[in-house]
Amino acid sequence: MNDVIIIGAGPAGLSAAITCAEKELKPLVIDEYFKPGGRLLGQLYEEPDGFWWNGIRESETLYQQAINLDVEINLNTSVNNIEKQGDYWVVYTEKNTLYAAHLLLATGAAESPIPVPGWTLPGVMSVGAAQVMTNVHRVKPGNRGVIIGVNVLSAAIAMELQLAGVEVASLTLPKKNKITQSEAKPKEVMDSLLHVSHMAPSTVVRYGSKIMKNEWMKKMGISFYPKKGFKMWDIPIQLRKAVIEICGDETVSGVKLATIDSNGEVVDGSEEHIPCDFVCIAGGLYPLAELAAVAGCPFYLVEELGGYVPIHNEYMETPLDRLYVAGNITGVEGAKVAMKQGVTAGLSIAKKGGVPGLTQELNHAIQSTEQSRDNAYIQFHPDVQKGRRIIQEQWEETVGTSQLP
Structure with missing residues (x-):
């Protein structure tokens, strides 16, 4: 039994796993690819300050941090189905069936x-x-x-x-x-x-x-x-x-x-x-959200975020109990934003899992995500802020509050 299963070993999934492990939770990361890193692996560009953003190096850093914290990472593992059974999320893979109290979907984006x-x-x-x-x-x-x-x-x-x-x-x-x-x-x-x-x-x-x-x-x-x-x-x-x-x-x-x-x-x-x-x-990217649909999570079409997005709040919660999302499944943005969202999701999971004293750290993580979004070197969608407001409004209409319980 794991405290949390994270589907997706990209920047959001690995960042969430590291955060959970730092808070003494036991995360399991699953990814269908043979290497961790997700879309980080292909990225290479020079930023205005002369720093070269090397996605392979960044993914290796995240992976090593996770391994040092004894995070279990199962690669070459495809997920066939997910469902809720009582208090647990059940994840069916091609190899075995897994159970966890919390489930984070960090499945990224796909090309159109x-x-x-x-x-x-x-x-x-x-x-x-x-x-x-x-x-x-x-x-x-x-x-x-x-x-x-x-x-x-x-x-x-x-x-x-x-x-x-x-x-x-x-x-x-x-x-x-x-x-x-x-x-x-x-x-x-x-x-x-x-x-x-x-x-x-x-x-x-x-x-x-x-x-x-x-x-x-x-x-x-x-x-x-x-x-x-x-x-x-x-x-x-x-x-x-x-x-x-x-x-x-x-x-x-x-x-x-x-x-x-x-x-x-x-x-x-x-x-x-x-x-x-x-x-x-090159037809652009759209959120890869099929597993959220399988779980029964409600969606909303937000063109400013790249397509149909699972309804979620700033804490990366969905309306389904203990189901979270982070990264490009929430809207197509850069890897740095995805990493910040992963940290936020990890803290939310830890708080919901009973770890005390995380309110200030969680609020700081949300602010850090916004700062990363504002300073993003590459914006995939020019009206991403409008898209974020739309999905927050849909959350409040669906759930009635924007606060983590």
Whole structure:
């Protein structure tokens, strides 16, 4: 019998496990991957102060802290079902059945696919897969690639691919259809791209991005945006181009690129062929919350957080007794925010489990989460604060209080 089972060995899950263990609880961490760290494993970027955020190193630090506290971590373990039996949560895995008084879901996020003609060819992958291949396994996805989908995630990974010596021929849009509405509209894409402009090495790009925050200037900017695009990290960011087909017989040989107008409509006769040996598709991230649904947790659609989010409060509790959530399952944000949420969840579990004197420490953890959110280097969703207010309002409507019992 464990005090708490934590599903997910990413930044939120490991941080929660460390916190629980420090409070003399006995946590068990489960993850289906063969290495701990979750999405931390693929992250590598330079922050404004010159510090390089190395996700592999950060995950190793968290893992070692957990091991030093005798936290049990079961990798290569998939969870098939969870349910509540009396006072205990029951977790069914492919190996055994586990019981705990508390259950924390830190399952992270998954990528949203964008359908593009030719996307079943070998050499086509999600942008996250390219990140893992390059940064985790040290295998180049190819020598020259095209990334379809311009957003915070694809822009950051494009930079990482460049650092690994992989040429990114173009970071461009998908063709507009019923599924790719917002991802194919230049103005809406520019709004997203402005949130990573501070990462650009060019002073001109950084200064220009500030001007583009004016709505009138955005319209002008899209109307006169050069067809060849602007370069960031020597990568053409092409908001007036769209991939209408991925080409190749047995594997990717290139893409068919076309000029689009400011509304995302293809300009007839503008097609051109761009040679490449791999293609990444970037549709963004959504909270991976299926297990919360299996448990019976209520949800609410919050676009500002990436999709359907389990209803929860600032203490990381859900309306279901002793079921908690932390990390990207609560809304797509960065690893630093996920780590702070993990600490908060760990303290909430310890407090609910009878550990005395945690009120001040818990309140400090909540404040620390907010500070980390405000100072986040990369914002996956520009209105995340609005999303947090929405989910808090839904909690209060569902439960009637925002306070930890």
